[in-house]
Structure formats: C-alpha cells, structure tokens
Amino acid sequence: MKFSSTWTIALRALRRNPMRSGLTMLGIIIGVAAVIAMVAIGTGAKEQVASSIAQIGQNTVLVMSGSGSRGGVRGGWGSSPTLTRQDYEAIRKEVPGVLRATPDVRKSAQVMAGNQNVNTEINGAGEDYVEIRSWDFLEGGNFTAADVRGATKVAILGQTVATNLFGDASPVGQIVRIQNAPYTVVGLLKPKGMSMMGSDQDDVVLVPWSSAMVRLTGTTSFRAITVQAESAEQVGTVMEELASLLRQRHRIRDGAEDDFHVRSQQEIMEMATSTAKTMTILLGAIAGVSLLVGGIGIMNIMLVSVTERTREIGVRMAVGARGGDILLQFLVEAVVLSVGGGLIGIGLGFGIAKVVSAKVGWNTLVSPESVVLAFVFSAVIGIFFGFYPARKASGLDPIEALRYE
Amino acid sequence: MDAKPVIQLESIEKVYQTGEVAVKAVRGISLSVRPGEFVAVMGASGSGKSTLMNLIGCLDRPTAGRYLLDGEEVGALTKSELSRVRNQRLGFVFQGFNLLSRTSALENVELPLLYSPHGHGRHELRKRSLAALEQVGLADRAEHHPSQLSGGQQQRVAIARALVNHPSLLLADEPTGNLDTRTSLEIMGIFQELNRQGMTILMVTHEPDIARYCLREITMRDGRIVDDRPVGDRLDAAKELARWRGPEEAP
Numbered sequence: 001m002k003f004s005s006t007w008t009i010a011l012r013a014l015r016r017n018p019m020r021s022g023l024t025m026l027g028i029i030i031g032v033a034a035v036i037a038m039v040a041i042g043t044g045a046k047e048q049v050a051s052s053i054a055q056i057g058q059n060t061v062l063v064m065s066g067s068g069s070r071g072g073v074r075g076g077w078g079s080s081p082t083l084t085r086q087d088y089e090a091i092r093k094e095v096p097g098v099l100r101a102t103p104d105v106r107k108s109a110q111v112m113a114g115n116q117n118v119n120t121e122i123n124g125a126g127e128d129y130v131e132i133r134s135w136d137f138l139e140g141g142n143f144t145a146a147d148v149r150g151a152t153k154v155a156i157l158g159q160t161v162a163t164n165l166f167g168d169a170s171p172v173g174q175i176v177r178i179q180n181a182p183y184t185v186v187g188l189l190k191p192k193g194m195s196m197m198g199s200d201q202d203d204v205v206l207v208p209w210s211s212a213m214v215r216l217t218g219t220t221s222f223r224a225i226t227v228q229a230e231s232a233e234q235v236g237t238v239m240e241e242l243a244s245l246l247r248q249r250h251r252i253r254d255g256a257e258d259d260f261h262v263r264s265q266q267e268i269m270e271m272a273t274s275t276a277k278t279m280t281i282l283l284g285a286i287a288g289v290s291l292l293v294g295g296i297g298i299m300n301i302m303l304v305s306v307t308e309r310t311r312e313i314g315v316r317m318a319v320g321a322r323g324g325d326i327l328l329q330f331l332v333e334a335v336v337l338s339v340g341g342g343l344i345g346i347g348l349g350f351g352i353a354k355v356v357s358a359k360v361g362w363n364t365l366v367s368p369e370s371v372v373l374a375f376v377f378s379a380v381i382g383i384f385f386g387f388y389p390a391r392k393a394s395g396l397d398p399i400e401a402l403r404y405e
Numbered sequence: 406m407d408a409k410p411v412i413q414l415e416s417i418e419k420v421y422q423t424g425e426v427a428v429k430a431v432r433g434i435s436l437s438v439r440p441g442e443f444v445a446v447m448g449a450s451g452s453g454k455s456t457l458m459n460l461i462g463c464l465d466r467p468t469a470g471r472y473l474l475d476g477e478e479v480g481a482l483t484k485s486e487l488s489r490v491r492n493q494r495l496g497f498v499f500q501g502f503n504l505l506s507r508t509s510a511l512e513n514v515e516l517p518l519l520y521s522p523h524g525h526g527r528h529e530l531r532k533r534s535l536a537a538l539e540q541v542g543l544a545d546r547a548e549h550h551p552s553q554l555s556g557g558q559q560q561r562v563a564i565a566r567a568l569v570n571h572p573s574l575l576l577a578d579e580p581t582g583n584l585d586t587r588t589s590l591e592i593m594g595i596f597q598e599l600n601r602q603g604m605t606i607l608m609v610t611h612e613p614d615i616a617r618y619c620l621r622e623i624t625m626r627d628g629r630i631v632d633d634r635p636v637g638d639r640l641d642a643a644k645e646l647a648r649w650r651g652p653e654e655a656p
Contacts (some may be wrong), residue, residue: 005519016507315503318464319517319566321493322485398464402503 006325009334021337024301027382028341029348031291032374036349038287039358039370042280046273046365053269055192055201057097057132059232061239062268063091063225063246066259082259083222085213087249091227095241097234100225102126103222105212111205112177113165119160122178122205124212130156130189132228140172140187143208151210155183157189158202176205181215183207215234235264284370290373295338302334313393314401327394334386335379342378346371411574411605412438412461417480419456427520430456432628433470438607440573443600445616445636447608448625452607455578459627461607462576463487464493475573478504487573492520496567500579502559504551510562511547514538517570541595555638557588575599577608587649593618594642596615618642 014021056062065083088103105124110117123129127145130137143154155176162171171185192201213219229238239262245259305314313326321329353364419431420598430453438444448454459465460472461478466487472480479490491497496517504513514534518525524531525533538544541561551559560580576594596619600606608619616622617640624632 005524008521012508012512016505026517099497241616311503313507315499316516316520318462318491318503320520320570322488324485325488327521381560389616399459402464402499 006233006328006332009325010329010336013329013334014333020301020305024298024337025299025344027294027342028291028338028378029294029345031287031294032345032378033344033348033352033376034287034290035284035354035377036346037352037364038283038368039280040353040364040366041362042276042283042398043367043370044353044357046276046280046363047245047364047365049272050269053265053272055133056265056268057134058265059225059229060132060230060265061227061237061242062263062265063227063233063242065221065223065263065405066261079389082250083225084220085222086390087246088222088225090245090249091225091242095227095238095245097230097241098227099230100128100132100228102129102132102159102226103209104224104226105209105217105219105222106216107212108215109179111161113174115169116165118154118161118164120158120203120205122207122212122216124161124209124217125206126209129206129226130326132226135192136190138190139170142184143206147253148208148210151208151214153181153183153211153215154186154208156187156189156206157185158189158204158206160202161205164218164275170360178205178207179216195384196390235266239264275282280348288377291377291381294341295385298334298337300384302386303332303392306330306393309393310396310401310404312400314404315394317398318402323394327346327390328397330390331383331386334390335382338378338382338386339375342375346374408440410439410473411442411475412436412607413471413473413476414461414475415471416455416458417467417472419460419465420468420539430628431460431467434628434630436623436630438574438605439440440605441600441603443596443606443618443620444608445619445622446607446625447584447611447613447616447622451575452625453628454625458576458578458607458609461574462492462497478639488520489522490637492517492522493570493627494573496564496570496572496575498560498563498567498575498577498580501564502551502556502583503643504559504562506551509550510543510554510565511535513551513562514565514569514577516566521570522634527645533569534565536568538562540599541565555588557591558582558593560584560588561595564592564599568599571606574599574606575606577606579609579611581610581612589615590642590646590649593647 061300063083064352083103092098092101102125107122107124108119109122110119127143127148129143133183136158140156143152145158147154148265153176157165157171159177165171165176166174172187175182176185177183189202226382227238227242229235234356243262247258248260252258258384316326356362357364412478415433415438417431418429419427419435421430429649434457446454446457456465463474467480469611470480471478472493474490474512479487482490490611494641505516511534513533514537515530518530518533535544535547538547541564543558543561543565546554546558550563554562564627581592584592593615600620610616619636620632620639622636
C-alpha cells in the first residue's frame with residue numbers, strides 16, 4: 001500500500017467529521033497560539049530591557065560611589081560621596097585599556113531662556129559622554145576637554161528642552177540661564193525617545209562636570225564614573241584594574257569592604273534581563289500546559305472515535321486493510337489534526353503578538369525558536385497521543401469489529 | 406471442465422476456546438467449489454455457517470485442516486498476508502451493507518483499491534470505481550452519500566465495492582436480510598448476472614426462497630454439512646421481478 005493512499009484515507013476520514021476535526025484542532029490551536037504569544041511578550045520585554053541598557057554604551061564599566069551608612073541606615077550605591085575628581089583623573093591616566101571615561105554629576109534645576117523656563121535634569125558630564133552613549137548631534141557640537149578643564153559655561157540641550165525653550169528656532173548660540181548662571185548653547189542632541197523606565201531621555205541639559213560642580217551642585221565628588229574599555233575582551237581586566245586602583249587610592253586594607261562598586265554593562269544587563277527571562281519561562285510553561293491539554297483532547301477524541309468507528313475499521317479490514325494500515329491511518333489523522341492546529345496556532349500567535357504590540361503597547365518579539373519549538377511539539381503531541389488509540393484500532397479483530405453495534 | 410477449484414476445504418475444523426469450554430463451531434468440513442458456481446449456504450443460526458464464511462473469507466484461520474484458495478494454501482498465512490488475499494481475491498457483501506457514512510458511493514467503492522498493494526493513480530481509482538458502479542447500474546449515483554440512497558441501492562454500492570478489485574470469489578453474508586422482497590429480487594438479479602459472466606459466488610442465507618436463485622445448495626447443522634445438492638427448481642430473478650411487478654405496473 002502506497003503512503004499517498006494512507007493520506008487519502010486519513011484526510012477523507014477527517015473530512016467526514018469536519019466539526020469534530022475542527023474542535024479537536026482548536027485545543028492545539030489555542031495551546032500553540034498561547035505559547036507563541038506568551039513567549040513573544042516575554043522575549044519582547046527582555047529585548048527592550050536589553051536595548052535600553054545597551055544605550056549606556058558599548059563595553060562600558062560603571063563605577064559607583066560607595067554605600068555609606070549613617071545612623072544605622074544604609075544608603076544605596078552612590079549615596080556616599082567617595083569618588084573624587086582625582087580618582088577620575090587617575091582612572092583616565094593609569095588604567096590600561098580605557099578608551100573613554102566620563103563622571104556623572106546630576107542635579108535637577110530650572111533653566112530659563114527669554115521668557116520661557118523649564119525644570120529639567122542638569123547632567124554634568126565629561127567631553128566623552130556623548131560618544132560613550134553614541135549620541136549624535138542634530139546641530140552644533142560637543143564641548144571640548146578645554147571647556148571641562150576651564151569649567152566654562154557651555155551647554156548641550158536635549159530635544160525636549162530645546163523645544164520647550166526655543167520652539168522651532170535653533171538654540172545653538174543662544175544663552176540659557178541655569179540657576180541664574182548664563183550658559184552658551186553649543187549643541188543640540190538628536191532625539192532618543194523614551195527610556196525603558198518611561199522617562200524622556202531628551203529632557204536633559206549637558207554641561208561640563210567641572211562647571212556643574214562649581215556653579216550648580218557645590219559638591220566635590222561624583223555619584224558614578226562610566227568607563228569605556230577599548231574592546232569587549234578588555235572589560236574584565238579594566239574592571240580588575242579599576243578596583244585595585246581605587247582600593248589603593250582609598251587606602252582600603254585587604255579584607256575590608258570596598259567603598260565603591262564596579263559593574264560592567266554586561267552584568268547590569270544580565271541582572272535586568274534575568275527577570276524578564278524568568279517571566280518568559282513562566283508564561284511559556286503556563287501556555288505549554290494548555291498545549292498539553294490540547295494533546296490530551298486529541299487522544300480523547302481519537303479514542304472515542306476508535307470505538308465509534310469500530311464497524312468502519314472492520315469493513316476496512318475486510319476489504320484488505322492490514323493492522324499496520326489502520327495504525328498508520330489513525331496516526332496520520334492525529335498528526336494532521338495536531339500539525340494543522342499547530343500551523344493555525346502559529347499564525348494566531350503571531351496575530352495576538354501583533355495586537356498586543358499595537359493595542360497595549362508592549363514590545364513583542366516572535367522568535368523563530370519558539371515557532372520551530374511549537375511546531376515540533378505539536379507534531380510530537382500528535383504522534384504521542386495518537387499512538388495509543390491507533391494501536392487500539394489496529395489490534396481489533398475484523399470479525400468482532402464487523403459484528404459491533 | 407476440470408478446472409481447478411476456487412475453494413477447496415479439506416477436513417476443516419474451528420474450535421473456539423471460551424474460558425474452560427471449547428466450542429467446536431466447525432467439525433471437519435470438506436468442500437470443493439469450482440469456478441462459476443453459485444452456492445447457497447443454508448442452516449439455522451448456530452449451525453456454523455457464519456464461522457465457515459469467516460474461514461472462507463480469510464477473516465479467520467482454521468484450527469485444523471487445509472484450505473486452498475485458487476489452489477494456494479491460505480490456512481497458514483499470516484494476518485497481513487490474509488489481508489492481501491482478502492483485498493486481491495475476495496469480495497465481501499454484508500447483510501448491513503457496511504458502507505462508510507458521509508462518504509460518496511464512489512469513494513466507498515474506491516476503498517479496496519486504496520488498500521491494494523499495487524497503488525493506483527487518482528484517475529485510475531475513479532475510472533475503475535465508476536466501472537464497478539456501472540456494473541450494478543448506479544453510475545448516476547456516484548456522488549450520492551449512503552443516506553441519500555435506498556437500501557437496495559446501498560447494497561448495490563456494496564456489491565460494486567466487492568467487485569472493484571476483480572476478485573475470484575464473491576462472498577455474501579445474508580445480502581438480502583435487510584431488504585424487502587422486491588429489492589431482494591433485484592439484488593439476486595445482479596448476482597445471477599454476475600454469475601452468468603463467470604463470477605464464483607458463495608452466499609449465506611436462511612431464506613429457502615432466496616437459495617432457489619443459486620445453482621447449488623449446501624445445508625449445515627451443528628458444524629457439519631448435512632446436505633449438498635444442485636438447486637432443482639431454479640428461479641430466474643429477472644423473470645420473477647417482471648412477474649412480481651404485476652399487471653398494474655406493466656406497460
């Protein structure tokens with residue numbers, strides 16, 4: 001008997017009961033669609049977290065000042081000012097493999113221009129900051145190392161601040177007043193949009209950190225220093241060198257706790273994405289259960305169908321079907337149902353992911369792996385859950401089967 | 406005239422083991438059926454005629470004895486080989502028609518071809534099935550489902566299904582059991598016509614009237630053949646049908 005005949009036989013048998021075939025498939029359709037959509041939502045969330053962390057800059061290492069405890073209350077990283085200007089300069093000079101570095105000084109302040117004023121974040125940065133973040137200019141340019149050394153009053157505006165203060169007019173060359181100090185605008189940054197936390201990344205004013213410390217914050221230390229290694233391979237050594245340099249500079253004895261904290265962008269990313277990963281696995285597992293239930297549905301229907309079609313099986317055997325032919329027929333029926341359901345489910349899962357993206361605004365990503373996995377899994381379910389009923393059917397005695405009422 | 410027998414049974418026995426009790430359904434039957442014969446197997450229920458039918462139909466294997474079909478020993482074949490024999494050499498007609506519901510007459514007739522070891526193209530399936538339907542006069546009902554056909558028409562579809570693989574033997578188990586007198590005559594007419602064309606037919610029936618359309622009559626009792634003789638006053642189905650129609654239907 002040719003295999004094409006088995007197909008013809010199985011497809012005809014399924015066509016005889018379109019309603020039952022459709023309902024059986026529905027279980028698999030929902031299961032596969034759920035797996036695809038859930039994994040797409042989880043993966044999308046992970047990708048979004050990862051991409052926003054990637055914006056910190058490539059191959060970067062973040063040095064945060066230590067956590068001080070005051071009166072028994074321990075503050076978070078950066079709460080205790082331990083990173084000094086001298087530390088920063090030492091890092092730039094003495095740590096091998098450092099390509100760029102920028103300190104981080106922040107303050108929320110009022111910025112005025114003409115009769116407009118806005119409250120925004122003033123970011124005291126080094127001349128390398130814009131490059132580390134691979135941020136481009138829309139107009140004008142960066143401030144220089146000389147500006148940083150001289151603590152000049154120059155500023156770079158984010159798109160949001162520029163629009164609020166100057167409307168559509170070019171801000172470059174204009175004067176803005178930050179806490180009453182006049183700053184000359186030298187550059188306008190390209191818009192970057194929302195960060196993963198939902199804050200507007202373009203609502204920012206960059207000034208040389210020296211200038212920010214002297215005129216705005218009055219502090220003498222940094223919250224953090226971002227260091228960019230020359231290559232990905234050097235990130236590890238840079239981290240070690242940074243730590244030993246700072247321990248030495250801060251005179252921390254062996255065994256004592258560091259008063260600073262070094263983290264690579266890679267580590268930060270892994271921490272942040274591990275949550276999303278866990279969520280993906282959880283969502284996928286729940287969806288997987290519904291797929292399993294769909295598979296059991298197939299077995300259930302196939303079993304009922306074997307009993308209901310006992311006479312049919314008897315007739316088939318009488319006209320020359322062998323046990324193997326019957327086995328194959330029922331197996332192909334089950335596989336057609338599960339794989340057909342799987343394919344429709346993949347399509348539906350894509351659709352759900354798209355709708356969720358469009359209506360709820362979540363980032364979704366249908367990964368090829370999840371599609372392949374869902375497809376293979378549904379086929380395996382068909383074979384696995386179809387085999388028992390098929391074997392039962394093939395083991396029937398034709399005489400008994402023909403006599404069955 | 407000394408053609409090789411289609412069926413040759415030599416001391417066939419069949420014992421069913423039900424728990425502690427061994428039931429001898431067939432006790433040593435020897436029988437020879439030549440090509441072109443039309444045999445009626447008569448007997449009360451429990452006489453073993455169904456068991457004999459199952460043995461001849463290769464649905465079951467004898468406990469003892471030899472069975473040669475077309476001169477070939479089939480008593481010792483495996484299940485799978487028996488399936489092939491049923492598919493290629495035998496045609497079955499049942500009392501309850503046993504057509505697949507929600508399946509067109511044509512597809513019902515195609516069924517044995519689908520299980521044929523030769524494998525036929527779609528076009529050939531259709532051609533041969535239509536030819537078989539034509540033989541039973543139902544070519545115009547090819548696309549009808551069993552539920553859209555009368556009992557007689559359904560049985561004719563079943564006969565077409567039995568014929569489609571050109572078997573050497575047609576086995577009919579109470580083919581008229583579910584039909585009224587007139588439809589029974591129609592079916593017997595088809596059998597007689599097939600027999601005239603050379604088909605060997607073995608039919609189980611418990612109606613003496615129906616047996617009169619055959620050529621040879623075998624009576625069974627308690628698992629043995631008690632009577633085996635030619636049908637004396639043979640009836641012709643076509644004539645009977647014409648007479649049965651009566652004057653009011655005659656033109």
